[in-house]
Structures are given as C-alpha cells and as structure tokens.
Amino acid sequence: MTMATSAAQLSALLVIDMQRVLFEPSPQPYQAEPVVARINRATTSARQMHMPVIFIQHEEPHSEIDYQSDGWQLLDSIMHEDGDIYVRKTTPDSFLRTNLQNILQELGIKQLYVCGYASEFCVDTTVRRAAALGYDVTLLDDAHTTHDKVHANGDQIREHQNRTLTAISSFGVTISAISIEQFANA
Template sequence: MKSALLIIDVQRGLFDPLPHPYEADAVVDRINQLSIRAREAGMPVMMVQHERLGSALAHGSEGWQLQEDLLVTAGDIMVRKTTPDAFLRTPLAELLVQHGVSRLVICGYATEFCVDTTTRRAAALGYPVVLAADAHTTHDKAHATALQIRTHHNATLPDITSFGPEIVALPTAEIAFQ
C-alpha cells in the first residue's frame, strides 16, 4: 500500500504570531521526522498551503510561506487550497492517483478545521487515513484548549466507520512508510 504524507497549513502566518499553536516546535519536529521517513521510503510528501485574499495568508505573502523550520525538498509536491478541505477545488485527488497513492498520513494545522475536514474527505474518497496523533495542532479556543481539541479529534475521527476506509490515530514514532 503506497502512502503519501499530507502536511497541512504549516505556514508562517499561522505558526509565527503569538501565541503559537499548541506544541508548535514539537509538532514541526514530528512532522519533519515523518517527512524524512516518507522521503527515505520513496513516498510522496505533499505540502498544502491555505490562502485567503486580503489576509495574512494571501498567496505569495510572508504569512503564506511555509514555516521556517519545516523541512522542504525540491521533490515535495505543493498544493494550494482556499477551503478547509484540501481536496476541494485543488489538484490533490489527481496527484494522489498520478503517484499511485492508496493511503494518507495526515498532519499539520488546524486540528478542528483543515486536518479534520481533509481527514473526513479522504476517507469518504476511499483512502485509509493515519492521523499523526501528536503531529497536528491548533490554538486554544474559548471553549477548549488546543490539547483538548487534539485529544478529542484523535479519539473521535477513528470512530468514524461509515465511510468504509479505516482512520487510525497513531503517534509519530509508530507510523511506518513502506
């Protein structure tokens, strides 16, 4: 089963301003560990970047750029998006087919928006998903801390069975690329 690593919205405009996302540095480090292992196994690494006109995430702006500590190589595949769903109005589905991908490993930002929506859409499209349980993050919200949000999603997304493909949440150290 060929996997692809999908790194969602690890961008300067989301990671640099204070307060930083929960465990921002540790999350980027874990994402880097995953990307190194994926590349070594010959699996595609896909960087998804959110963009919104007139905001800190305007295409090409400083905030739109990938986070400075994120390891990026010339062989990585870049995908631009404008909604929380990395598949909607993007070439992602076509790219996965072109690369023969049959499973996704998902990590990045924001747990309750883009990570959640893309995970659900991937499963709905027939892709088994491994959610990197300690390599996605968000900011604290008025109703819940970022840790509570991440814990909630790690527990509930794998409970969704109606799509058919399995969604599992695993720590970075347990995720293998074969």
C-alpha cells in the first residue's frame, strides 16, 4: 500500500445536491456543465484511490424535491455506482439529522473533499460543520457552483466561498482549496 492509497483510505469525497430540480430548469447554475464534468472526474479519481464517494441529496416533503421524486434524483449526467454511499438531508447541513457522521466514523475518515451545489448554502454549511466536528476539509474550488443572485453572480459567489472558507482557522483543523486537476493528479 502506498502512502497516497493509505491517505485516500482515510478520506472521503462528498458530492452535495447534484440533483435534477437544481440543474435542469433554466437558468442553470454557473458553469453547470463544466462543474458536472469536474465532479465526474473527481468521483472517478476518488474510486481509483479507493476513497469512498458519498452523494448527499436534499429533500423537502410535499415539494418538487420530495424524496424519490423526479426532481430529487441525481442528474443523469452525474456518474454514480452501486458501491457509492447515499445520504439524505433536509437542511443545508449535511450532518444535521443525517447518518453522515456515523458513516464517516465507521469508515475511519479523517479528511473530507467537498464539491457540489450550492456554494453559499449547502457546500458552505457542510464545510463549516465538518471542520467543527474535527475533519480536515478540502474544497474542490472549481467543482462547486450556485445560481446567480441579485447581489453577486455565480462566479463571484464561488470565489468568495473559496477565499472565505479557507481563511477560517478557529476550528483548529485545516480548510484548504484545490482544483480538480490537483485532486485528480494527487
């Protein structure tokens, strides 16, 4: 076992909210297609490193993102496999009232790589909560996205999150950001 394989086995890749209802209506999130391609590259690389891939899916009862509804499903263009892990959530925090923490503990995970949707909500909240729980977190800085808002476009929001999250040191763990290229070539 190489050092890279050993480190990968202590790591997991979280893919947050890459669901139909969030991407298929117009307008699409910022750089939707390139982000999907980067996430597919990340999941492929993670599996090659024997790193667990965990898909997190948001749901709201009696809505277009109700559990198992068409809108709740992962995008058809997102590559997922039977060996992947799936977590359901109802808030921007992928840990709150979910089994994610138990899964990570059972797998002995110490490091999380995070990508997905929405940069300023579910990605942000999950990164902060993971750090508060003691996980080192690496944000895949070009593999998360959001929709344009009145106050800022998707590019500005993503850049803001990349800079803001990595500036947090008060949790006592490392929050860093790398490109999909760096992740895939690790």
